[in-house]
Amino acid sequence: MLLKYLSFLTLLKCCYAYKILYVSAVPSKSHGILTAGYVRHLLEAGHEVTNVSPFPVNNPSRNLRNIDISEIRKFIDMSVIDVDVIMNKKVDIQDQIASISITENLWKDTVKLDVMQKLMNDPREKFDVIVAEWLYSDLVSGLASVFNCPLIWASTMDPHSLVLSLIHENLNPAYTIHHTSVDYSFTFLDRIYQLMSTSRVWYYKWINANKESEVFKQLYGSIVAKKGRVLPPYDDVRYNASLMLGNSHVITGDSIALPQNYKHIGGYHIKDTVEPLPQNLKEIFDNSSNGVIYFSLGSNLKSSSLPESIKRDLVQMFSEFKETVIWKFEKSIPDLPQNVHIIPWIPQQSVLSHPKCKLFITHGGLLSKLEALHAGKPIIGIPFFADQYINVNRAVAKGFAKRINFGKNIPRELRIAIKEMLENYSYQNRAKELSKIFHDRILPPGKELVYWIEHVIRTNGAPHLRSIALNVSWYQKLYLDLLLVIILILTLLFVICKYIFTLIRIRLRSKRKIQ
Numbered sequence: 001m002l003l004k005y006l007s008f009l010t011l012l013k014c015c016y017a018y019k020i021l022y023v024s025a026v027p028s029k030s031h032g033i034l035t036a037g038y039v040r041h042l043l044e045a046g047h048e049v050t051n052v053s054p055f056p057v058n059n060p061s062r063n064l065r066n067i068d069i070s071e072i073r074k075f076i077d078m079s080v081i082d083v084d085v086i087m088n089k090k091v092d093i094q095d096q097i098a099s100i101s102i103t104e105n106l107w108k109d110t111v112k113l114d115v116m117q118k119l120m121n122d123p124r125e126k127f128d129v130i131v132a133e134w135l136y137s138d139l140v141s142g143l144a145s146v147f148n149c150p151l152i153w154a155s156t157m158d159p160h161s162l163v164l165s166l167i168h169e170n171l172n173p174a175y176t177i178h179h180t181s182v183d184y185s186f187t188f189l190d191r192i193y194q195l196m197s198t199s200r201v202w203y204y205k206w207i208n209a210n211k212e213s214e215v216f217k218q219l220y221g222s223i224v225a226k227k228g229r230v231l232p233p234y235d236d237v238r239y240n241a242s243l244m245l246g247n248s249h250v251i252t253g254d255s256i257a258l259p260q261n262y263k264h265i266g267g268y269h270i271k272d273t274v275e276p277l278p279q280n281l282k283e284i285f286d287n288s289s290n291g292v293i294y295f296s297l298g299s300n301l302k303s304s305s306l307p308e309s310i311k312r313d314l315v316q317m318f319s320e321f322k323e324t325v326i327w328k329f330e331k332s333i334p335d336l337p338q339n340v341h342i343i344p345w346i347p348q349q350s351v352l353s354h355p356k357c358k359l360f361i362t363h364g365g366l367l368s369k370l371e372a373l374h375a376g377k378p379i380i381g382i383p384f385f386a387d388q389y390i391n392v393n394r395a396v397a398k399g400f401a402k403r404i405n406f407g408k409n410i411p412r413e414l415r416i417a418i419k420e421m422l423e424n425y426s427y428q429n430r431a432k433e434l435s436k437i438f439h440d441r442i443l444p445p446g447k448e449l450v451y452w453i454e455h456v457i458r459t460n461g462a463p464h465l466r467s468i469a470l471n472v473s474w475y476q477k478l479y480l481d482l483l484l485v486i487i488l489i490l491t492l493l494f495v496i497c498k499y500i501f502t503l504i505r506i507r508l509r510s511k512r513k514i515q
C-alpha cells in the first residue's frame with residue numbers, strides 16, 4: 001500500500017514538473033522584466049526552467065538554470081533608441097522592415113554563441129516545451145526542431161498582423177492599426193496607408209522567403225541531422241507554434257477576433273503584493289499634501305540625454321504646481337524647487353499604487369501602460385518609438401490619457417496637459433473604471449500563463465487550437481481563384497457571343513446577296 005502511495009506520488013511529481021526552455025534575445029530592460037515574470041510564475045508552479053536570455057533571473061530555486069547570453073549586447077546598438085537620435089530623426093525606428101533585418105541578424109549572432117551551441121548540440125538536453133519571445137524575426141522557431149518539442153510564442157505587444165499571421169492570418173487593415181503607426185484614425189487615406197504598410201511588409205517577407213529559409217538551414221540543419229532527424233522546411237516550422245501568449249489585454253488594445261490559440265496574459269509581470277516604498281520615497285509621499293505627479297521616460301531613454309534647456313524649463317514648469325513631482329532621472333539637477341524630487345531608481349508599481357499618486361507622465365511603453373491600468377491611474381503619454389505611439393493613442397481613445405509630442409515645446413504643452421488632467425476628473429474616473437475591467441478576470445494572468453503552457457504539454461502541442469486559416473493559401477482566402485474562374489467564364493461567353501453574332505451577320509449578308 002505504502003509502495004503504491006509512493007509510486008503515485010512520484011508519478012504526480014513527474015507529471016507536474018515539466019522542463020521548460022524560455023528564450024528571449026532582446027537586450028532591452030523591459031524585455032528582461034517580461035522574462036523575469038515568466039520564470040517566476042513557472043518556478044512557483046514547480047517546473048524546471050532553463051532561461052536563455054541576456055537577463056539572468058536572480059532566484060535561488062534549484063529548478064532554475066540561467067544561460068546568460070548578455071554577450072549579444074556587443075552585436076546590437078541600443079543607442080539607436082536615444083532622445084537625440086529620435087529628436088533629430090536620425091533613424092526611422094518605425095520601419096518594420098528595418099526591425100526585421102536587425103533582429104534576424106541578432107538571432108543569427110545569438111545562435112553562434114558558445115553557450116547556445118553547447119545547449120543545442122548536447123543530446124542530453126530535453127524539453128517539454130519552448131517558450132520563445134517573438135520580436136520581428138521568426139528564426140528562433142527552429143529551436144522547436146532542435147529539441148523536437150512544441151513551441152509557444154511570447155508576444156510582447158498588443159496583437160498585430162506580424163504575430164497573428166504566424167498562428168492565424170493578417171488583420172484587416174481597414175479597421176486595425178499597423179502597430180508602429182504614429183496616428184490612430186481610419187479616414188480614407190489612413191485606410192490606404194494601413195493597407196500599403198501591411199502589403200509592404202508582406203511583400204518583403206515574400207521576396208526574402210528563400211534567403212531566410214537558407215539561413216534557417218544553416219543555423220539548424222546540421223544540429224538536427226546530428227540528432228538523427230531531418231530539418232523540416234522553414235514554413236512548416238515557423239507556422240507550427242502551438243500557442244501565442246500575448247502581453248496584452250482587450251482594454252490595452254482593440255477588441256478584435258483572435259484565434260483560439262492566442263491568449264491575453266497582460267499584467268502577468270506585476271507582482272500580487274505591492275512592495276512598500278523605500279524610506280526616501282515614503283517621506284516624500286508623507287510630506288506631500290496635494291498629491292504626487294510621477295514622471296518617468298522608461299528604461300531605454302535616459303533622461304540625462306535630454307537637452308539642458310528643456311530640463312531647466314521642465315523643472316521651472318513643475319515648480320508652478322502645488323503637487324509634488326517625482327522625476328525618475330539618473331542625475332540630479334542643482335537648485336531644485338521644493339516640490340520637485342529627482343530619484344534615479346523608483347519601484348514604479350509601489351509609486352503608482354499609492355493613493356496620493358494622481359498622474360503618471362510616461363513614454364507610453366506597454367509595461368508602464370499596463371502598470372497604470374493595474375493601479376487605475378491616468379496618464380500623459382510622450383511616445384518616442386516603436387509601439388509607444390499606438391499604446392498612447394489607444395489610451396487617449398479609451399479616455400484615460402492625453403498625448404504630447406516630444407519636441408522643443410514640451411514644457412509648455414506639458415503644463416497645459418497636466419493642468420487639464422488635474423482639473424478634469426473624467427480621466428481619473430475612466431482610469432479607475434478601466435482598472436476594474438482589467439482586474440475582472442477568470443484567473444490572474446500569471447496563473448493563466450502557467451495553465452496554457454501546461455495545457456500545450458499535456459495535449460501534445462494542442463493541435464486542436466490551431467487555426468484552420470493556416471491551411472488555406474492567401475489567394476484562396478481572397479477568392480482570387482474564383483475571380484479567375486469568373487473572368488474565364490465571362491471571356492468564354494464573350495467569345496461565344498461574338499462568334500454567334502459574326503455567324504448571324506454573315507448569314508444575313510449572304511441572304512441579302514441572294515435576294
Ligand SMILES: *[C@@H]1O[C@H](CO)[C@@H](O)[C@H](O)[C@H]1NC(C)=O
Nearest residue numbers: 149150232236237240460461
Ligand atoms: C508541429 O508541432 C507538432 C506539435 O508540437 C509536432 O508534433 C510536429 O512535429 C510539428 N511539425 C513540424 C513540421 O515541426
Ligand SMILES: *[C@@H]1O[C@H](CO)[C@@H](O)[C@H](O)[C@H]1NC(C)=O
Nearest residue numbers: 280283284285286287288341
Ligand atoms: C518632510 O518634512 C519634514 C518636516 O517639514 C522635513 O524635515 C523633511 O526634510 C521633509 N522630507 C522631504 C523628503 O521632503
Ligand SMILES: *[C@@H]1O[C@H](CO)[C@@H](O)[C@H](O)[C@H]1NC(C)=O
Nearest residue numbers: 399400420423424425426427
Ligand atoms: C473633461 O474631459 C473630457 C474628455 O476629454 C471631455 O469630454 C469633457 O468635456 C471635459 N470636461 C470639462 C468640464 O472640461
